[in-house]
Amino acid sequence: MGICISKNKQSPEHNFQSSDGIKPEKIPVQDKGDSIPVKSNEENASTSGNFEESRKDEENPGGKKSPLFRFYSPSPAHYFFSKKSPARSPAPSSGTPLRFLKRPFPPPSPAKHIRAVLARRHGSVKPNEAAIPEGKEVSEAAGLDKSFGFSKNFYNKYDLGEEVGRGHFGYTCKAKFKKGELKGQEVAVKVIPKAKMTTAIAIEDVRKEVKILRALTGHSNLIQFYDAYEDHDNVYVVMELCEGGELLDRILSRGGKYSEDDAKTVMMQILNVVSFCHLQGVVHRDLKPENFLFTSKDESALLKAIDFGLSDFVKPDERLNDIVGSAYYVAPEVLHRSYSTEADVWSIGVIAYILLCGSRPFWARTESGIFRAVVKAEPTYDEQPWPTLSSEAKDFVKRLLNKDPRKRMTAAQAMCHPWIRDTNDIKVPLDISIFKLMKAYLRSSPLRKAALRALSKTLTVDELFYLKEQFAMLEPNKNGTISLDSIKAALKKYATDAMNESRIYDFLASLNALQYRRMDFVEFCAAALSVHQLEALDRWEQHARCAYELFEKEGNRTIMIEELASELGLSPSVPVHAVLHDWIRHTDGKLSFLGFVKLLHGVSSRSLAKVH
Ligand SMILES: Nc1ncnc2c1ncn2[C@@H]1O[C@H](COP(=O)(O)OP(=O)(O)OP(=O)(O)O)[C@@H](O)[C@H]1O
Numbered sequence: 332m333g334i335c336i337s338k339n340k341q342s343p344e345h346n347f348q349s350s351d352g353i354k355p356e357k358i359p360v361q362d363k364g365d366s367i368p369v370k371s372n373e374e375n376a377s378t379s380g381n382f383e384e385s386r387k388d389e390e391n392p393g394g395k396k397s398p399l400f401r402f403y404s405p406s407p408a409h410y411f412f413s414k415k416s417p418a419r420s421p422a423p424s425s426g427t428p429l430r431f432l433k434r435p436f437p438p439p440s441p442a443k444h445i446r447a448v449l450a451r452r453h454g455s456v457k458p459n460e461a462a463i464p465e466g467k468e469v470s471e472a473a474g475l476d477k478s479f480g481f482s483k484n485f486y487n488k489y490d491l492g493e494e495v496g497r498g499h500f501g502y503t504c505k506a507k508f509k510k511g512e513l514k515g516q517e518v519a520v521k522v523i524p525k526a527k528m529t530t531a532i533a534i535e536d537v538r539k540e541v542k543i544l545r546a547l548t549g550h551s552n553l554i555q556f557y558d559a560y561e562d563h564d565n566v567y568v569v570m571e572l573c574e575g576g577e578l579l580d581r582i583l584s585r586g587g588k589y590s591e592d593d594a595k596t597v598m599m600q601i602l603n604v605v606s607f608c609h610l611q612g613v614v615h616r617d618l619k620p621e622n623f624l625f626t627s628k629d630e631s632a633l634l635k636a637i638d639f640g641l642s643d644f645v646k647p648d649e650r651l652n653d654i655v656g657s658a659y660y661v662a663p664e665v666l667h668r669s670y671s672t673e674a675d676v677w678s679i680g681v682i683a684y685i686l687l688c689g690s691r692p693f694w695a696r697t698e699s700g701i702f703r704a705v706v707k708a709e710p711t712y713d714e715q716p717w718p719t720l721s722s723e724a725k726d727f728v729k730r731l732l733n734k735d736p737r738k739r740m741t742a743a744q745a746m747c748h749p750w751i752r753d754t755n756d757i758k759v760p761l762d763i764s765i766f767k768l769m770k771a772y773l774r775s776s777p778l779r780k781a782a783l784r785a786l787s788k789t790l791t792v793d794e795l796f797y798l799k800e801q802f803a804m805l806e807p808n809k810n811g812t813i814s815l816d817s818i819k820a821a822l823k824k825y826a827t828d829a830m831n832e833s834r835i836y837d838f839l840a841s842l843n844a845l846q847y848r849r850m851d852f853v854e855f856c857a858a859a860l861s862v863h864q865l866e867a868l869d870r871w872e873q874h875a876r877c878a879y880e881l882f883e884k885e886g887n888r889t890i891m892i893e894e895l896a897s898e899l900g901l902s903p904s905v906p907v908h909a910v911l912h913d914w915i916r917h918t919d920g921k922l923s924f925l926g927f928v929k930l931l932h933g934v935s936s937r938s939l940a941k942v943h
């Protein structure tokens with residue numbers, strides 16, 4: 332039997348090297364002066380956030396047991412702010428009370444941004460310096476343009492009240508409308524001091540945060556933005572007030588673990604808002620339980636995504652390369668400096684893992700240790716409570732935490748996963764990744780299209796569920812076919828201003844082949860299926876074998892190596908006889924199973940040149 336299919340269970344290293352553009356030596360392991368020095372053999376003591384280890388190391392390096400839940404600790408920045416910030420009042424008990432507990436050491440916290448983010452914001456970051464520089468740096472920064480063009484009359488309109496929360500870049504207070512129809516109504520105001528904006532990038536990030544908040548409107552799981560103001564000292568971002576606290580605090584108050592049903596409700600809301608952002612061409616880049624707030628203390632309160640401070644617009648074909656995020660939640664491809672919206676889905680996977688078992692999937696004491704775990708280690712699913720959880724729950728988390736972004740589920744797809752899809756009647760949004768796959772399909776050779784058609788006939792009910800949902804949204808006339816016009820109409824229906832910025836409409840030009848013809852559901856399945864994702868499934872071997880049998884009956888034909896090379900669009904520089912030798916069956920000159928699987932993936936001269 333052939334050994335032509337990559338195994339489902341690849342070694343992490345293999346996985347790691349097989350992804351596009353991933354070069355292990357590029358991993359930014361550079362925390363020479365980490366906050367807590369440790370011996371290197373202890374560094375990766377656990378990759379699963381072992382309770383005792385992490386409690387000792389992070390919460391209480393001195394060795395005294397903390398009564399608190401293990402993975403919660405305030406970040407050094409909270410210390411910094413609590414002494415120096417012009418906060419109006421201490422955090423009220425309704426806010427995030429655990430944050431303000433005094434501790435003997437400022438240990439690293441899950442909420443701490445990775446050092447690259449701090450460097451980006453503040454120039455350089457010295458060891459132990461998560462706090463924001465003042466004084467010298469500020470004067471050095473003179474000359475930066477800190478005017479944003481926002482309204483100047485914040486204090487005319489609002490009375491600023493007590494502080495309700497705090498991050499590295501700003502603090503959030505309640506405020507009340509002073510007059511008019513809305514007099515007395517409460518809002519939240521994130522105050523971002525201009526003195527902390529000491530680099531051009533820091534200023535640009537604030538500009539972008541407001542721009543993105545302004546553009547992304549009208550989603551029930553997204554914080555409602557009202558307006559932005561500025562004066563000499565601060566930027567004020569006015570938004571809807573959430574009084575239910577952070578998701579992190581709710582996890583902690585439940586002792587770190589959610590029941591599967593409760594976790595589903597949380598997950599569905601997170602996926603709902605993140606898939607919406609991705610459709611609009613916005614990648615959040617800082618998804619973590621601290622950045623989701625409940626609207627009220629009510630058990631069934633809505634969850635809202637906040638803090639677009641590290642977010643960016645991303646075009647459908649674009650890869651981002653700046654390393655941002657928070658260490659425990661950062662995706663491997665972010666560390667490899669080539670990523671897109673899939674990175675958010677990874678962070679959601681980390682949140683899902685934590686919700687279900689109360690431990691972090693990737694854990695180490697130092698930042699570089701965490702990065703190593705993220706890139707190389709597989710999370711454990713053997714320890715309690717995993718053996719008692721449903722196999723669907725495990726499958727769900729594993730498919731979010733796939734290290735290869737091409738194999739990871741998208742947010743919209745995750746909403747269709749059997750573990751979660753019946754949770755409530757949240758409508759699955761359009762998935763922008765469908766258009767990327769359609770583009771590749773439409774540009775494929777007839778032979779590859781035939782191979783994909785064969786593969787699409789092996790899809791299971793679960794896999795078809797998602798494709799059916801997507802097709803239904805693209806088919807407004809319900810006549811069983813889609814066209815470029817119907818795709819445009821569907822996009823328009825769900826568009827916000829952000830979509831103009833991320834140039835999704837321009838991308839549609841790549842689907843021009845659909846201008847004069849229509850696509851039915853059978854062809855849509857072939858066009859929109861992701862071979863990489865199917866390859867990640869346990870049953871991939873079965874899929875591929877079945878598909879090959881169908882292809883033998885309907886699509887396989889005798890083909891010369893030269894013809895195959897030209898079908899594939901290979902450049903003359905590729906030594907086709909050496910490369911394609913095994914792709915053709917010697918008995919009858921038709922495509923072999925190996926050739927079929929390779930064809931499914933789509934090959935380029937570049938990828939083949941790399942192999943030889
Ligand atoms: N709309 C809101 N309603 C209530 N509290 C809020 C609201 N927005 C923010 N907060 C509180 O303020 C905290 C800080 O806000 P935010 O996360 O936007 O700041 P940040 O400085 O960008 O944080 P980070 O350090 O994660 O980058 C939140 O974690 C939350 O507790």
Ligand SMILES: [Ca+2]
Pocket residue numbers: 498621622638
């Ligand atoms: Ca935050």
Ligand SMILES: [Ca+2]
Pocket residue numbers: 498500617638639640641
């Ligand atoms: Ca932020």
